[in-house]
Amino acid sequence: MHYTLRQLQVFIATAHHENISKAASSLSMSQSAASEALKNLEIQYGIQLFDRIGKRLQLNELGQLLRPKAQAVVEQAQSLEEAFRQHRDIGTLKVGATLTIGNYLAVNIMARFMRENPGAHVDLEVANTTTIASKVLNFELDVGLVEGELNNSELETTIWREDELAVFCAPEHPYASQSTLDDERLKAATWILREPGSGTRQAFDWAMHGLLPEFRILLELQHTEAIKRAVEAQLGIGCLSRVTLEDAFKRGSLVHLSVPHRDFKRKFYFILHKEKYRSAGIIKWLDLCKSV
Template sequence: MTIRSLEIFVRVAECGKMSEVARNMYITQSSVSQAISEIEKEYGVKLFDRISKKLYLTEAGKKLLGYGKHLLSINEEMIDCMKHCAKNIRIRVGATVTVGTCVISPIILELYKRNPLVEPEVFVEDTSLIAKKLLNSELDIAIVEGKINHPDIVIKSIIKDHLVLICSNKHKFYKRDSVEVSELSNQPLIMRELGSGTRAQLENQLKELKIPMNIRWSCYNSEAILRAVTDNFGIAVISELLVEEYLKKNLLWSCDIEGIKLCRTFDIAYHKNKFFTENISSFFDISVEFGKKEMRKKVRR
């Protein structure tokens, strides 16, 4: 099986039409069919079921598609590297919102120190979208706040984070050291969007305790949450990393919630078949060291 025949197979698997692949690759449809037939013959498997003129991947085809995407991605990286040996290749990094706001920038800055020619591309999305991009080889590595449970994605916890309740200086919780979880009943909540690790953790625990939630705002970024709480539209549960400046300026108040656990970790994630280039290895090492530094800071505080 050649890289060319593998590329043809992947394209057919993704669009489901040999004629469209032939047109886009400027080859004949018989060439497309022959490439797939040669793979099937070489390994003694059937890659597609043809039903009513439509193509459906078999189990063998699904497995080959997963490997094929990663092999083509590695091949692309190799070509990129050979073409640009004088400078280093890009690294595609995923980050969830809190990570993108508080964590990713210092890690990238340290990466620049080790290799000034690195070309990082950072994508800030929710955890579920980042997982899909990792599986589809659209990202090299990521740091996420939500949980990814997939057998093809490797996870390593690197940073411990603590969630706190925040309110404005006009709210009845202002100046409280803590509040009981039962006091959150029907309080107007400013929440992250569905798919957020922060939201999932709070929702799951309140549902278990049968505490009714009154979600007023659903926000895709932390800045919107902080502003809404500052203006006293409601309360929120958010990473303590995000509120330090607001607390210093006395714009917000933070406290713990008694009766639930609001600790979590930020995890580094990558595909189990990912080939680690020098830059990806550096990013991984820097991220782990960053997590250790954050832990030492918390111990001193």
């Protein structure tokens, strides 16, 4: 074996930062040492991993192919080192969750995970499906919990649990007294929706196929609570996951609107990079999510 773990770490850090100085800083190395490590790695195998564009180092096709394999080797080595030092202590787990999951499900799971695994720490990042998928692909997150369906050959996507969207309005809205809403009422409504790129919006668009060109969309917001407040203020009607609306329905601050002829069922998913090493922490996190 002619490469070193340090060379792989420099390769991975440079791919992430696209700059050798920033890569060196992230590894607590001098710039010259990092440059030498990367140069030696390329010379040893007679390859070039980056296209040099000014001060940027951009992964070329070969670099993109080898990056996940190098990432997996380094993570396995780190896991082995943890096992030697801490007898399989989990350490820090980087989890990404979409807004609905992050704000209404993941926090409780995170708290239970850390209670059941003393010494473990979870970094939770909440963003929309597109952002979480991008960060899993870039190895910035260990695992993602998302609402939207994805089609990417580098990601392993697994069904986690069922979910369902619900259409809703303020108690004072004229639709609040309607037993059901047909397509004409849906088209006549003013809508407050999640932004394109979110899993909730993806599921809504699928459920409303054939009607969307005729919809009046007043606001597209990134935050679930902002949508609920806008609907409570009678700016329009909305559609969000039932998980986010249960308390408001019980309080009577929002009213569920029945749309039985439209399918609002969807699924939540786990996403991981196919080359991501499945550490003990990742496996325990997935098992806990499935159990709750």
